[in-house]
Amino acid sequence: MSSNITLYSWTTPNGIKASITLEELGLPYKIEPIDISTNIQKEDWFLKINPNGRIPALTDGSQRVFESGSIMLYLADKYDTERKISYAPGTPEYIEQLSWVMFQMGGLGPMQGQANHFRLFAGVRSDYGIKRYTDETKRLYSVLDSRLKESPYLAGSKYTIADIANYSWVRSGPGALEIDLSEFPALKKWADEIGQRAAVQKGADVPHTGRTDADRAEFFKSARARIDGMDNSDKH
Template identity: 45%
Template sequence: MTETQKQPAPIQLYSWATPNGHKIHIMLEECGLQLGRDWDVHAIDIGKGDQFKPEFLKISPNNKIPAMVDFAGPNNQPISLFESGAILMYLAAKTGKFMPKNDHDRFKVLEWLMFQMGGVGPMLGQTHHFRMYAPEKIEYAINRYSNETKRIYGVIEKQLSQHPFIAGSEYSIADIAIFPWLRSWKNQGVEITDYPHLYKWFTQISERPAVMRGVEVLQSLRAPTHDAQSKENLFGATQYKKHQ
């Protein structure tokens, strides 16, 4: 290796500037892992269809970002992972951070992580789609998902009225998972100040230095999704084809 060649970082992340991508960018930064030293990031431009390339499908068979390869995995053996929730759990276990050690508190964190994976992400994602991207405005769909989004905000508001963080008294991967999905509250038809405890938490999280660094990763590469090909790659029949 010459002096000008750079040693690849142990963690190779394949991602894009979306809520699910930002979860992992933030987690890596929060764990004290430095971009360019401990991890490298590879842009998977989902508008251009990078998620359907064979090399990406090898590590993310569901053709979704993010995906990660850690060449210093368990027993110092490489491991590849897809699904942002699984990656958060892995990084928490690897670093010993943002996941409680005792069973009671750990399962409370996992409970709220599952709430994000099964509720916050899918429902707010549908709200974005029908409010912002759908080729026709379907009033039933807009109302159905907008109302569900407000219900979810209400669930989080109630939890944060009783605890300083999503899963209790400590900042955890549950907060890291949920926060990026609430950054687009305007596009979700929500007024965030209607939820005062959530708003206080949101402001506090957004001011964490690692969070500020994490949400900037790949952000400059992301362009608005307006052209027909980008919409086809994101929402059209391409994603339903068999990928060998």
């Protein structure tokens, strides 16, 4: 099947969901790097592709697709005819896959995103905000851990877009929030295995910025130190 895909993205947990899915499907695509620190994603031309002004977004010919979950479902529905990384609509496994994609979109992404905000990026230090969202992230990890104790992958016996969606967030929990994944043994085993996949390693480096894991670790460390150096604003 022919495609004319352009991906607008950056190496963030939501961004790499789209690029890993494209790599797993072996689809050709053009990458438009959107460095979100420069706010290009708020410019008028980009808002025509994603009215929400965030990455990732994708165009396929004249079709625009925004929201990382919709992008994954769109790509799976249209291009995964061999069902390499998805279950067929109408099957019970498809509904399980959809449920775990929505779990990530409505739960893990927003909650871990807030934890990252309070722990790394906020303009004030709120110990309440850090605890609330880090605890909720860990609670969601325990839900994933329980599921992965009973099933090798989130939707069933096969690795799917549900795993890609959740893995893309879980992978950064240890570095950004100092979450010890060994507290969640089934989740850790699953994450370690997914992290070995060639398509995952390739997709997680899109667009290629040249930043290494050591650079990222250093960034997280100094971001946490900046927050730790402030007075806790909850007291005021």
